[in-house]
Amino acid sequence: MKRFFLLILLGGWLALSINSCRNPSIQQPISQRPGCVQNYNPNRDYFPEKTQIQYAKGFQVEYHKHYKVITVNNPWRDANRSFQYVLVQCGTPVPSGFEQSQFVQVPIQRIAVLSTTHLGHLDSLQLLDTLVAVSNLKLVYSQEVRQHLQKNNVKEIGSNTNLNIEKILDLSPDLITTYGTGNPQQDAHPQLLEAGLKVAINSEYMESTPLGHAEWIKFTALFFNQEQAVNQQFNQIAQEYKNVAAIAQKAQNQPTVITGFHRNGTWNIPGGNSYVAKLLKDAGANYLGADNAESGSIPLSFEAVYDRALNAQVWLNGSQNWKRLQDVASADERYTKLSAFQSGRVFNNNARVNEFGGNDYWQSGTISPHLVLSDLVKILHPELLPEHQLVYYQPLK
Numbered sequence: 001m002k003r004f005f006l007l008i009l010l011g012g013w014l015a016l017s018i019n020s021c022r023n024p025s026i027q028q029p030i031s032q033r034p035g036c037v038q039n040y041n042p043n044r045d046y047f048p049e050k051t052q053i054q055y056a057k058g059f060q061v062e063y064h065k066h067y068k069v070i071t072v073n074n075p076w077r078d079a080n081r082s083f084q085y086v087l088v089q090c091g092t093p094v095p096s097g098f099e100q101s102q103f104v105q106v107p108i109q110r111i112a113v114l115s116t117t118h119l120g121h122l123d124s125l126q127l128l129d130t131l132v133a134v135s136n137l138k139l140v141y142s143q144e145v146r147q148h149l150q151k152n153n154v155k156e157i158g159s160n161t162n163l164n165i166e167k168i169l170d171l172s173p174d175l176i177t178t179y180g181t182g183n184p185q186q187d188a189h190p191q192l193l194e195a196g197l198k199v200a201i202n203s204e205y206m207e208s209t210p211l212g213h214a215e216w217i218k219f220t221a222l223f224f225n226q227e228q229a230v231n232q233q234f235n236q237i238a239q240e241y242k243n244v245a246a247i248a249q250k251a252q253n254q255p256t257v258i259t260g261f262h263r264n265g266t267w268n269i270p271g272g273n274s275y276v277a278k279l280l281k282d283a284g285a286n287y288l289g290a291d292n293a294e295s296g297s298i299p300l301s302f303e304a305v306y307d308r309a310l311n312a313q314v315w316l317n318g319s320q321n322w323k324r325l326q327d328v329a330s331a332d333e334r335y336t337k338l339s340a341f342q343s344g345r346v347f348n349n350n351a352r353v354n355e356f357g358g359n360d361y362w363q364s365g366t367i368s369p370h371l372v373l374s375d376l377v378k379i380l381h382p383e384l385l386p387e388h389q390l391v392y393y394q395p396l397k
Helices: 002-022 116-124 143-151 165-171 189-194 210-214 217-222 227-248 275-282 302-309 325-331 333-337 339-343 369-380
Strands: 059-063 067-072 083-089 102-106 111-113 131-134 175-178 199-201 256-259 266-270 297-301 314-316 346-348
Touching: 059 217, 067 199, 067 217, 083 199, 102 199, 111 116, 116 131, 116 217, 131 165, 165 189, 175 189, 189 199, 210 227, 210 275, 210 369, 217 227, 227 275, 227 369, 256 266, 256 275, 256 302, 266 275, 266 302, 275 369, 297 302, 314 339, 314 369, 325 333, 325 339, 333 339
Parallel strands: 083 102, 111 131, 111 175, 175 199, 256 314, 314 346
Antiparallel strands: 059 067, 067 083, 266 297
């Protein structure tokens, strides 16, 4: 009987050991993690460094002494719901009254991201060591970042409805960041939540201003208690953006600009209240889609856009496959009639694309609106920024 009892204990110990190896978070109890509170004081403010949301419209944060509440107001277009995350300082009690919210203990130590746009946040905040998984390593543009992720054995976990849930559970991230579309056939968050994982919806793509888009770096920083670092970085970015915009306002003229291209007869152009339209306005352009009040993309017929585009002085943001003017002509011979084509003023935001299609414009560019704006000012008013070298854009020759 004694021997039988010892065998049961041994079996239980082995099972626990195996499970600990499978689940890294078990090896380090939450209370022993870096940044955890050992002796909770209800009168102490555990977030002395705070951040304020100035430009982004899609989320807000409310601070309490030992927890903070993030609300994502507009997760996708025409959304009829919001998402709320209660970030509780590790080692302090979970507050009541948030039955419909997700609770996340902060600072998090392990994160997985399902969009390469979120990598720019982690890289800028020097938090890449916390990354345990991405959707697709090949789409990471920066060779330095890719090498860093490979060195740290960061895993690929798929995307959207092709996620490897078992692998994600094995990695045991404290948080997964993704985006939503409102289409259950495309969105990843429902199945992740069903698996019991913590998921945060980042809807930066819904922002209608460059600084609002870039300010979502604060959303990421909040989960790491990195308010001080992100305030310093974002304030500098915002000031540099404003400085470049002020220079652009000195321009003596506003070149007419058309954007996009047609696919199967439909030419999508950004609405007049969109992120792109705001960039072009700040760059000193006369954007030919500015008279539309939409904040999203507007599908128009080829003919409707072609008539307006015919005499546009500059053409931006065509197909990502276009590297030369010959590529444009091969796509549709009618493009060659455009004034911008004939004068060689066609520019594409694909100067930094790797062999797998990973475009740095949508990675580091998301948190560098000042550089994107500088590129546009250089294209439209080269005399105003004589020293600037194009970063994300290139002329098609």
